[in-house]
Amino acid sequence: MMITVQEAFRIVTESVLPIVAEKLSLPYLQGRMLAEDVAAPFPLPRFTNAAMDGFALRMDDISGLSDGSPSRLTITQEIAAGALSSFPVFSGCCAQIMTGAPMPEGADTVVPFEDTSGFDGESVLVYKAPKPKANVRYRGEEVCEGELLLRKGTLVTPAEIAVLASFGFASALVSGLPKVAILTVGDELRMPGDHAENAAIYNCNQFMLEAACRASGVGITVIGHAPDERNAMREALRDAMAGCDLLLTAGGISTGRYDFMQELLEEHGVERKFWTVAQKPGKPLYFGITPDKRPVFALPGNPVSAMACFIKYVVPALSRLQGKELSGSIRAELVKSFVPDRKRHRFLFGKVWQENDRLLCCAASKVESHMITALCGANCLLESDPSGDSIPVGTTLNCTMLPWATFSSLERAGL
Numbered sequence: 001m002m003i004t005v006q007e008a009f010r011i012v013t014e015s016v017l018p019i020v021a022e023k024l025s026l027p028y029l030q031g032r033m034l035a036e037d038v039a040a041p042f043p044l045p046r047f048t049n050a051a052m053d054g055f056a057l058r059m060d061d062i063s064g065l066s067d068g069s070p071s072r073l074t075i076t077q078e079i080a081a082g083a084l085s086s087f088p089v090f091s092g093c094c095a096q097i098m099t100g101a102p103m104p105e106g107a108d109t110v111v112p113f114e115d116t117s118g119f120d121g122e123s124v125l126v127y128k129a130p131k132p133k134a135n136v137r138y139r140g141e142e143v144c145e146g147e148l149l150l151r152k153g154t155l156v157t158p159a160e161i162a163v164l165a166s167f168g169f170a171s172a173l174v175s176g177l178p179k180v181a182i183l184t185v186g187d188e189l190r191m192p193g194d195h196a197e198n199a200a201i202y203n204c205n206q207f208m209l210e211a212a213c214r215a216s217g218v219g220i221t222v223i224g225h226a227p228d229e230r231n232a233m234r235e236a237l238r239d240a241m242a243g244c245d246l247l248l249t250a251g252g253i254s255t256g257r258y259d260f261m262q263e264l265l266e267e268h269g270v271e272r273k274f275w276t277v278a279q280k281p282g283k284p285l286y287f288g289i290t291p292d293k294r295p296v297f298a299l300p301g302n303p304v305s306a307m308a309c310f311i312k313y314v315v316p317a318l319s320r321l322q323g324k325e326l327s328g329s330i331r332a333e334l335v336k337s338f339v340p341d342r343k344r345h346r347f348l349f350g351k352v353w354q355e356n357d358r359l360l361c362c363a364a365s366k367v368e369s370h371m372i373t374a375l376c377g378a379n380c381l382l383e384s385d386p387s388g389d390s391i392p393v394g395t396t397l398n399c400t401m402l403p404w405a406t407f408s409s410l411e412r413a414g415l
C-alpha cells in the first residue's frame with residue numbers, strides 16, 4: 001500500500017535503533033560521537049604551578065621594589081617541570097622555577113626570569129615587581145573535580161581529544177559506526193572502465209551510494225552487483241546481509257518482470273515495513289527490517305530517485321544507528337517557480353544560498369529521475385507537497401542539506 005512521505009519518514013526513524021557503542025583509543029576518536037558523559041577525574045590544573053620560567057617567591061619579600069631599588073633574594077632550590085619541591089620557600093629566599101613546575105610551599109608569586117638578574121649565582125636581584133600572585137596557575141582554576149567535561153552526543157574533534165588526553169583518558173566510549181552493504185542489480189549494467197555494448201549502461205548507483213555513505217561518515221562492508229536472475233541475486237543478498245548494520249540495494253524493486261528484490265528480501269526473512277511512497281521520484285522505495293532488527297532499504301534503480309531516497313530516509317537512518325540527533329531541514333524562499341506533482345510529494349535537487357539576511361533556493365532545471373547531472377552543483381534536496389499549480393516565486397520550502405554540502409556553498413549564487 002502506498003503511504004505518505006511523512007508516514008514513511010516516521011516508520012524509518014522509529015524502526016531504526018542505535019547499534020552497540022564501542023571503546024576506542026584516542027587516535028581513532030576523531031569524527032565519532034561520545035556515547036557517555038565524561039566527568040573530570042581531578043581538578044585542572046591538578047596542582048598549583050608556575051606559568052613562567054623565573055623565581056617563585058613571597059610577594060612580601062619584594063615590597064621594597066616600590067621605592068625603585070632591586071630586591072636581593074637567596075636562591076635555595078631549583079624546581080623543574082615534573083619535579084617536586086621538598087621544602088618551603090622561607091622569607092628572604094626564592095626558588096628557581098620552570099613553567100609547569102609545582103609551586104613550592106611558602107611562595108605565592110612568580111617573577112619572570114626577564115625581570116631579574118638571571119639564574120646564575122646563589123642569589124638573584126629582582127628588578128620589577130609583578131602583581132601579587134602573578135604568573136601562578138591555581139589548582140582547579142579551570143575545571144573542578146567531578147565537573148561535567150563532555151556531554152554524551154558530542155562530536156569528537158581535536159578539541160575533545162585534547163581534553164580527554166589532558167585528563168589522562170586513553171580511550172572513550174563512542175557510538176558504533178554503522179557498516180553499510182550495497183548491492184546493485186540489473187543485467188544492463190557494466191562497470192565503469194569496461195566496454196558498454198548496445199543497450200548496456202554504466203553502473204552509477206554502486207559508486208554514487210558508496211561515495212554518499214563515505215561522505216556521511218559511515219563504513220562499507222560489501223559492495224556487490226547481481227544480474228536480474230533469482231539465484232544470483234539470492235546469493236548476492238546473502239553475502240551483502242552478512243555483517244552489515246544496514247543494507248542498501250538499488251534496482252529491481254518496481255513492478256517489472258525481473259524485479260525480484262522484494263520477493264528475495266522477504267525470502268531472507270526481511271519484514272516489510274512499507275513499499276511504495278507517494279513521492280516523486282522514488283515511488284517504489286521499499287523499507288524493511290531483518291529478523292535481527294537491521295534496516296534494509298531497497299532503493300529504486302533510477303539514480304536520482306535512489307539519491308533522493310538516500311538523502312530523505314537513509315541519512316536519518318544512519319544517524320539513528322549512531323544515536324545521533326536528526327539534522328532536520330532548513331527553510332528557504334524559492335526564486336524560480338517549478339511545477340510540482342499533482343498527487344505525490346515532490347523532491348528536487350537544488351541549491352540553497354544566503355543573500356543579505358535571506359535564505360533563497362532554486363531547483364535544478366533537469367527534473368527527471370534518470371537525469372543524474374542534476375545532482376552536480378546541488379547542495380540540497382527541495383520538497384514540495386502535492387499540488388496542481390506551479391509553486392510560485394517567494395514560496396518558503398523545506399530544504400535538506402546534502403551531507404557533503406560545504407558551508408561556502410551557501411554563500412555562492414544559485415544553480
Ligand SMILES: Nc1nc2c(c(=O)[nH]1)N[C@H]1C(S)=C(S)[C@@H](COP(=O)(O)OP(=O)(O)OC[C@H]3O[C@@H](n4cnc5c(N)ncnc54)[C@H](O)[C@@H]3O)O[C@H]1N2
Nearest residue numbers: 184202203204205206251252253254259283300301302305
Ligand atoms: N509499470 C511501472 N513501471 C515503473 C514504475 C511503476 O510504478 N510502474 N515505477 C517507475 C519508477 S518511479 C522507477 S524509480 C523505476 C524503479 O524501478 P526499479 O527499482 O525496479 O529499478 P530498475 O527497473 O532496475 O531500474 C530503473 C532504471 O534505473 C536504471 N538503473 C538501475 N540500476 C542502476 C545503476 N546501478 N546505475 C545506473 N542506472 C541504473 C535502469 O537501467 C533503469 O533505467 O521503475 C519505473 N517503472
Ligand code: MOO
Nearest residue numbers: 281282283305369
Ligand atoms: O519515482 Mo521513480 O523514482 O520517478 O523514477
